[in-house]
Every structure is written in C-alpha cells, then in structure tokens.
Amino acid sequence: MSVTKEQTNVEAQAIAAKKAAKKVSLLSTEEKNEALHVLADHLEQKFQYILDENEKDLQVGRDKGYEEAYMDRLSLSKERITDFADGLRQVATLEDPTGKTISNWTLENGLLVEKVTVPLGVIGMIYEARPNVTVDATGLALKSGNAIVLKGGSSALSSNKAIVQVMHEALGNTKIPKDAVQFIASTDREATQQLFTMKEHIDVLIPRGGGSLISAVVNNATVPVLETGVGNCHLYIDVEADVEKALNILVNAKTDRPAVCNALETAIIHKEWLEKNSEKLIQTLKEHGITVHGDETALKYIPNSVLANEEDWANEYLSLDLAVKTVNNVEEAIDHIEAYGTKHSEAIVTENKDTAKLFMSLVDASALYHNASTRFTDGGALGFGAEIGISTQKLHARGPMGLPALTTVKFLMSGNGQIR
Incomplete structure (x- = not known):
C-alpha cells in the first residue's frame, strides 16, 4: 500500500513531538507555569x-443538521474561551507531578534505589467535537x-486549527x-489510523468521544491506550431517599449539561418511593422538560412516558431524555447497573447508611456518589484542574485523569562500583 502525503506528514509531526518532549521534560516547574500563563493570556x-x-464549523453543523447536543459541544463563546484560559491558570497552580521521589531504599551492598515520577513522553489525543479538549489536554x-x-x-477543524495557531504564537514567547x-489537520482516515501504530514515536493514546471512536482506538x-468511557450514568433513588435531595440531584445530573459524559441517563427508582412521591416527581420532570422512557411500572405513575426498550437501558442520550427503571430493592438496582453501566459514574440517594455502603461497595465504576450528583466527575470540580479524560479502565489510571495520570516512573540506582 502506498504512503500518502498526509501519512508522511503525520509521522514527521510525531517525530518532531518526540524531540520536543525531551526538551519539555528538562524544564523547571516555574518555566512550565510561566508558559501556561502566556498561553492563557494569548x-x-x-x-x-x-x-x-x-x-465556520457551526455553520457546517447547521447545514448538515447536527443534533443540538452535538452543536452544544462544538460551540464556543467568549465565556467558554475565558474558562479555557482560567483552566490553564489553575493547572499552573497545581503541584508539578514530575520529579517526585515515591520511595527510596539502600540495598545491603550499598546500592541506592530511588523510584521517581517522570513524564510519559508523547501523548496522542484523539477526540471529537469538543474544542475545549484542545486546550485542556495541551x-x-x-x-x-x-x-x-x-x-x-x-x-x-477550523476551531481547533485556530486554537493551535494561537497557542503556537504564544509558545514562541x-x-x-x-x-x-x-495538531493533525488532515481528515484522511488512513493518516489518522497511522497514530494507532506509531509505537516508536507515541507513548500513549487517549481517545475521548463517543463509543465508536473509543472502540476503534482500543481495538x-x-x-498503549488510556481508555476513556462513554457515560451511561445511573441514579438509584432508594425507598429511604429524601424526596427533596432525590429530585434536586436528578434535575442537576440530567439538566445542568445534558450533553456531557457525567450527565444522568437512567434513573432507577424503588417502586415504593415512586408510588409515594409520583406527583412531585411528575411535576419536577414537567418543569424541566424531561422526557421519560420507562418500564411498564414507571408508565403507570408517570403520564406521557414512552415505553422503554432494550436500547434505552444502554443509551447515552446526551439530551433531556431519561430512562426510568423501577426496582424492588438495592440489589436489583445494582444488577441493572452491572448489566448496562459503562463504569463511569453511578449514584445512590438514600438515608440508610448500610444501603449506601452496599451500593458503593458492589457497584463497579470509576466514580460513585452517595446523596450527590454525578456531575462532579470532572477534573476541575474535583480539584485536579483541567482533565484529559475520564478513565473507565483499571490499569494505570481510573476516573478523571489529571496531572498524575500523565506520568510514569523510573527506578534510579546510584552505586560505587557494585557489580552482580
């Protein structure tokens, strides 16, 4: 198979990044922080x-009829750009994760062993319609x-090219x-796939986007891939859930930003709680324009609902649609999450500490919440600064990935002529 010009360019860019990575790894914390402030100001x-x-990108999106949620992720404003900049400034305030001695010891022969944190090297970032990722990841x-x-x-494409051009101008200072x-500006699919196999130049790939993108990279x-996951997030409202807490959390998790991966997609509701509090729930759903895709029991209590099918339980709606599953106990809720969850973010509302403990212990996810919204699964919200993604795997990093997730370790040995 012949090599296209785009593929040649991609390899050249990766080689240039690898050379630059060595220079970046030698910079002091102060030099890196100063650069982040220059980027933010620019x-x-x-x-x-x-x-x-x-x-330009938004007009293309309107012409092609992109969904509202997709357009929201694509859209920028002066306020969002200010948020990008503030995120960079926040990252500058965080502790430098590199050059830390995790542990050290001396062997019987006098050889000193140190385990220290070092950069990964070159990170390949593959993502979809979120220009903010360009800044956050950088x-x-x-x-x-x-x-x-x-x-x-x-x-x-136009948004990202502009952002990178501005950042390049800033880095000159x-x-x-x-x-x-x-930044790989090519839309050539083969050039993109080339990133998947350049082990000699790229140290890790991080895919961030929909399920098809992530699967393509992982498979x-x-x-090596740091896998991020789609967010089919659940909220279980237990029989002993406080009504006000449950409704407030549901509304926040579903409506604050429906198009993000930590938004609520399925509410699992205890049948007794639903029976007692259906009127308040109905009013809340109506006030916030939430469309329910419910099982047969949910349809009895929530008028104007759509009967859910198998696809609804697995769907990441990224909209004001909400799947509603009714259960008889917390064990059934856990089983449902086990079957359809994506190991992203799961929540329980209950005043029973034992029930909460069981849920938090048995549910397999990167982030679990008791009486709080899933919307906190975010690097900024958890104090990491900007995040590079939310890992749903279990090796190396899990959950929102901030600075420490972008490092690895070296063992440094110092001796005085020891041989084995």
Missing part, C-alpha cells in the same frame, strides 16, 4: 479570531512535562518549543 486576547473560525500535557499530538474531529504541540491500536 487565548483571551485572540478570542474573536477563535470565535470567527468556530462559526495544558495538562505541558505541565506534566510531555509533548502532545492532537487529532480532533473534522467537525471542529516561552521556553516550551512549538513542536511540543502538534486497533498497538500503541
């Missing part, structure tokens, strides 16, 4: 240029001493080389 100053380019990569190769979705941030990559 993004704010150039906001109108970024918005003009973003409008900030985290640079602060943790890494270089990054970005491959955003074609639907955000810092100690970080421009080559540490690479085809020979480069």
